[in-house]
Amino acid sequence: MLTLICPGLLGPIPTAPETLPKVPAIDRLLARAERIPTGGHDAATALLRHVGVSTDPERDAPTAAISLLGEAPDERPDGYWMHADPVHLRPDRDRLLLFAGTGVAPDRAEADALVALFNSHFAADGLRLTAPHPNRWYLGADRALDLRTEPLERVIGGPVPLEVPSGADARRWRGLMNEVQMLFYASEVNRLREQARRPAINGIWTWGGGVLPDRSGAPPDAVVGDDPLAAGLARWCGVAHRALEGWSPLESLPGRRHLVLWDRLGAALLERDLDGWSTALLALDTTIAVLEAQIKRGGLAAVLLDPCEDIAYRLTRSTVRRFWRRDGLAQRLVRRS
Numbered sequence: 001m002l003t004l005i006c007p008g009l010l011g012p013i014p015t016a017p018e019t020l021p022k023v024p025a026i027d028r029l030l031a032r033a034e035r036i037p038t039g040g041h042d043a044a045t046a047l048l049r050h051v052g053v054s055t056d057p058e059r060d061a062p063t064a065a066i067s068l069l070g071e072a073p074d075e076r077p078d079g080y081w082m083h084a085d086p087v088h089l090r091p092d093r094d095r096l097l098l099f100a101g102t103g104v105a106p107d108r109a110e111a112d113a114l115v116a117l118f119n120s121h122f123a124a125d126g127l128r129l130t131a132p133h134p135n136r137w138y139l140g141a142d143r144a145l146d147l148r149t150e151p152l153e154r155v156i157g158g159p160v161p162l163e164v165p166s167g168a169d170a171r172r173w174r175g176l177m178n179e180v181q182m183l184f185y186a187s188e189v190n191r192l193r194e195q196a197r198r199p200a201i202n203g204i205w206t207w208g209g210g211v212l213p214d215r216s217g218a219p220p221d222a223v224v225g226d227d228p229l230a231a232g233l234a235r236w237c238g239v240a241h242r243a244l245e246g247w248s249p250l251e252s253l254p255g256r257r258h259l260v261l262w263d264r265l266g267a268a269l270l271e272r273d274l275d276g277w278s279t280a281l282l283a284l285d286t287t288i289a290v291l292e293a294q295i296k297r298g299g300l301a302a303v304l305l306d307p308c309e310d311i312a313y314r315l316t317r318s319t320v321r322r323f324w325r326r327d328g329l330a331q332r333l334v335r336r337s
Contacts, residue, residue, distance in 0.1 A: 001302050002249075002258045002291060003050055003220070006284065007043040008266030009307040011333050013277065020330065021278050025289035027328025029305055032320060033313035038306060042151065043263060044208070044229060046306050050259050051233050052217035060149055062210025063229055064138055069212075070232025072132035077140075082209035084129060084139035085152050086114070088199040089181065095159040100152060101271055104199050105135040110189045114201060121183055125176070129204075136228065139206060145169045149207040153270055165206075173206070180204055212236070221255020230261045249290045256301075262287075295320055 013020075040046045044063045045055055055061045065077040086106055088099040106114065111134040118129045126142030146168035150161060165173055181203045184190060190200040219237035223230050226244045234241030240254045244262065262284060268276035294300035295317055306312040 001256065001304065002260065002300060003304045003306065004260050004262055004288075005043050005046045005050075005225075005306050005308065006262045006265060007308045008263075008269045008277065009281075009284070009305075009329075010309050011269070013269070013274065013333065020333075021282055023281055023285035023329055025285045025292055026281070027326075027330075028292065028320075029288055029303070029315050030313055030329055030332065031325040031327050032322040033305065033315040034319055036304075036312045036314055038310060038312050040306070040308055041310070042153075043227075043261060043266065043308050044151070046308055047225075047229055047233060047259070047261060048213075051219045051223075051237055052215045053213050054216070058148070060147070060207065060209050062213050063208040065210060065212045066232035066236055067136075067208075067228040068130075068132070068138045068232070069235055070228040070230065071136070072130070072138075073235075075130060075132065077212060080141045080144045080209060080211055082139045082141070082145075082147075082149075082206045083152070084137045084204040084206050086111070086135065086137060086201045087152075087203050087205045088201060089160070089203045090199075092159070097158065098155050098160050098203075098205065099199065100156050100205065104201065106189070106201055108134050110134070110193070110201070111137070113189050114184060114187060117183060117187055117189075118180065121179075122176075127176075133228075137204065139204070144211065145173070145209060147173055147206075147209055149209065151207050152205050153266070155205070156270060157272075177203065177206070218257075220257045220259040222253040222258045223261075224253075224258065225261030225263065227261055227263055230259075233259075249287050249294070291315075292320060 040049065044061050048055055048061060064081040064083045068075055068077045068081055085100055088104045090097045111131045115129045115131045128140045129137055131137045147165040147170060148167045149165045155161065185200065185202045190202065193200055219239055222240040223234035224242045224244055224247050231241050264280035265277055268280055291300060291303045295315060302314055302316045304312055304314045
């Protein structure tokens with residue numbers, strides 16, 4: 001059994017579906033597969049579900065501690081951790097717009113300087129920032145926080161929601177984040193960025209807080225993915241991990257249950273890169289064609305494709321024969337447009 005988590009497969013995309021490249025293997029899978037309700041809308045929740053972690057829709061999925069485990073082997077993610085991604089905040093009339101990604105990302109020296117500035121300023125508040133990657137930061141707190149937040153991907157490029165965060169600690173937290181904005185704005189890092197006509201890093205977006213959760217059931221035998229959450233889940237479960245870059249569906253991995261995070265489509269959409277999305281789509285189509293052939297030969301029991309849109313698609317040796325079904329990717333994109 002191979003599970004493919006594919007956020008961004010079903011868009012939304014800023015173009016007419018008929019202009020997209022032909023993807024016959026994806027079309028066949030979507031048309032012929034058994035449809036399984038999931039209730040999930042994001043890749044993180046899907047990944048946690050497939051390793052046996054139940055999430056509460058009224059609380060943040062605790063992705064930060066697991067992600068930190070994945071990309072900072074020397075860091076012990078004990079206690080409460082949040083993602084704290086560096087962002088550019090820009091006033092626009094009566095709202096505040098948030099930007100992040102490649103156009104904003106700091107380099108290693110900038111990240112280190114801002115992290116050191118934060119830690120010096122907020123040490124007495126029981127907060128500690130760390131940046132194992134220049135553009136992926138994590139914030140540890142000396143106690144659990146009652147906050148409900150939104151993942152960065154849901155707010156990037158738009159106005160900062162006035163109701164986020166919520167929870168008992170929300171008022172104090174908004175005050176702290178305003179203090180971070182003032183602290184970073186006056187930093188030497190941003191003075192030099194302004195001289196170079198680069199957007200200031202004048203805030204952090206905190207989300208995905210929690211402690212390492214409990215797990216039930218058997219985990220997959222191997223996890224494939226470039227995201228730190230995928231690597232962290234593999235390490236936490238004690239199973240094999242492979243990067244998506246260079247992975248082949250023909251590669252022999254331990255065991256028979258494999259979990260693959262194919263996040264290239266979603267990443268391209270976040271950068272509004274339609275060409276990159278189309279390239280990733282063609283690569284996914286090639287991968288699914290190989291998996292389909294393995295199913296037909298009996299070398300693979302099933303493929304479960306989860307596009308993180310409420311429904312997953314399970315292709316087996318029996319469903320692959322449903323040649324009369326033709327409702328593929330383009331038809332689903334049309335219904336979403």
